[in-house]
Amino acid sequence: MNGIRGFTIIEIVIGIVVLAIALVGLSATLFPQASRSVDPVYQVRATELGQSLLIEMISLSFDQANNQAGGNNRCSASPPRVCTDPANLGPDSGESREDYNDVDDFNGFSTSGDLLTGATISELYKNFIVSVAVCYASSINGSCVNSITDYxxxxTVVTTPNELEITFSAYRGNL
Incomplete structure (x- = not known):
């Protein structure tokens, strides 16, 4: 008899077990990679967001005491033109985000909704968190100090939805 012979039940079960082991191994290597594949996208978006906000901030006046229209009037560490006290950096009383007119108004600024224009962050930046700190620095590459200086x-710290924190720093001079 030259008939066609099929698979036995034991051969089918062994084939299913081998296939299951192969799928477990494959899923153990591919599925973690899929979740990490979004990291570069979040990093690019965080960079765009952080740089945009940082550029907006450092383009503002150094201090409230500076002449907002230009000219020679600027704050200094010695009277009569005194800069904002280091303990009082932040928005002026009653000031909303749209009224920020100098760098230190952003001290303590944190948001996950309102941002550059006061509008809601688009779906592109959903679940991103931005926080800002401003301080006086001893030099252009110096650390924060508790006295009035020319820097x-x-x-700016941008936190991505997967909780990766990306930090951006810049110095604004009063020279």
Whole structure:
């Protein structure tokens, strides 16, 4: 008899077990990679967001006491033109985000909704968190100090939805 012979039940079960083991191994290597594949996208978006906000901040006046229209009037560490006290950096009383007119108004700024224009972050930046700190710095590459100097250090931290924190820093001079 030359008939066609099929698979036995034991051969089918062994084939299923081998296939299951192969699929477990494959899923153990591919599925973690799929979740990490979004990291570069979040990093690019965080960079765009952080740089945009940082550029907006350092383009503002050094201090409230500076002449907002230009000219020679600027704050200084010695009277009569005194800069904002290091303990009082932040928005002026009653000031909303749209009224920020100098670098230190952003001190303590944190948001996950309102951002550059006061509008809601688009779906592109959903679940991103931004926080800003401003302080006086001893030099252009210096650390924060508790006295009035000619430099303010602006630090922006963007937290991505997968909780990766990306930090951006810039200095604004009063020279």
């Amino acid at each position: 303010k250090k602006v630090t």
